[in-house]
Amino acid sequence: MLIVDAVQNAKAGHPGMALGMAEVGYVLYRHAMKYNPRNHKWFNRDRFVLSAGHGCLLQYVCLHLAGFQSVQLEDLKRLCKMGSRTPGHPENVVTEGIEVTTGPLGQGVANAVGLALAEAHLAARFNKPDAVVVDHRTYCIMSDGCAMEGISHEAAALAAHWKLNKLTLIYDDNHNTIDGPTSLVLSEDISARFKSLGWNTIMVENIHDNLSSFKEALMAAANETKKPTFIR
Numbered sequence: 001m002l003i004v005d006a007v008q009n010a011k012a013g014h015p016g017m018a019l020g021m022a023e024v025g026y027v028l029y030r031h032a033m034k035y036n037p038r039n040h041k042w043f044n045r046d047r048f049v050l051s052a053g054h055g056c057l058l059q060y061v062c063l064h065l066a067g068f069q070s071v072q073l074e075d076l077k078r079l080c081k082m083g084s085r086t087p088g089h090p091e092n093v094v095t096e097g098i099e100v101t102t103g104p105l106g107q108g109v110a111n112a113v114g115l116a117l118a119e120a121h122l123a124a125r126f127n128k129p130d131a132v133v134v135d136h137r138t139y140c141i142m143s144d145g146c147a148m149e150g151i152s153h154e155a156a157a158l159a160a161h162w163k164l165n166k167l168t169l170i171y172d173d174n175h176n177t178i179d180g181p182t183s184l185v186l187s188e189d190i191s192a193r194f195k196s197l198g199w200n201t202i203m204v205e206n207i208h209d210n211l212s213s214f215k216e217a218l219m220a221a222a223n224e225t226k227k228p229t230f231i232r
Contacts, residue, residue: 002061002076006086010079013088017055020174021141023207024214028139029062032218037067040096046136047115049100051108051152052143052172053089060086063097070096106149109169112140113155116167116228137166137222144182147171147190153197159228160198167228168221169194194230201230 003022007015018025033046050059057079064071070085078084090098099115102108116138123134146152159167171190175182195201202217214231221229 002064003057006057006061006076006079009077010081012080013057014054015057016176017052017143017172017174018058018061021055021058021172023211024141024170024172025058025062027211027214027218029066031215033139034136035066035097037063037069037097040068040070044134044136047099047112047119047138049108049112049115049138049140050090050102051106051112051140051146053102053105053108055141055143055172056086056088056090058141059090059098060095063095066097068097104149105143105145106147106152108140109142109146109152110155112138112167112169113159113164116159116164117162119166120162120164137168139168139170141170141172143172144174144177144186148186153193156194156199156228156230157197163226164228165224165226168218169199169228169230171230171232173232191230191232198227199230200224200227201232203232 003015003018007013028048033048035045036042050056060071060076064076075085079086080088085095087094089103091101092098100108100111119134119136119138126133142152177184191201191203202220204213204217207214217231
């Protein structure tokens with residue numbers, strides 16, 4: 001209802017993705033990700049990137065419910081207002097808890113690959129058998145629009161080649177665009193594309209009635225040691 005109220009009050013914003021992916025946001029922030037709302041720059045925190053930046057309200061509400069001081073009820077009331085901490089796309093220089101500024105679709109996928117690569121590089125360089133100091137995961141939500149952009153495909157190919165197994169990409173396959181069904185412009189099998197690139201691919205059929213199915217998919221991603229994971 002925070003999502004609904006914020007959009008109604010602002011008379012702007014995208015409620016669709018935020019509502020459709022509410023369960024995903026809840027599981028990630030409540031059960032999966034490690035972070036410290038009182039220290040948003042804690043070095044070994046898990047990273048979350050919203051490549052589908054138009055769905056920023058999902059992240060704002062999650063940050064608020066997770067205890068981040070950067071998003072209060074007053075901030076949600078100022079969604080999409082000039083100078084607010086809740087602009088129409090997430091801005092990492094405006095809102096604490098936002099890792100990456102995302103706007104152009106597909107860009108966030110590449111950003112997430114970069115963050116996962118940084119983790120792997122630092123872990124290889126500094127971790128010792130008796131002192132693991134770098135050990136965090138990167139999560140990214142992408143949309144149909146992200147899948148259509150070439151940059152996401154190129155970055156995904158590198159992620160598989162580099163075996164970035166601590167990267168989890170979550171695809172919001174909602175069959176909708178602003179102008180109608182995605183079938184107007186998209187007919188390929190996105191899961192097959194990622195599998196061919198070398199990703200561990202998982203389908204979650206109905207998260208709305210079965211939250212545990214998504215939790216199980218995240219657990220499978222955590223147990224994967226050679227490949228990044230794509231959850232549709």
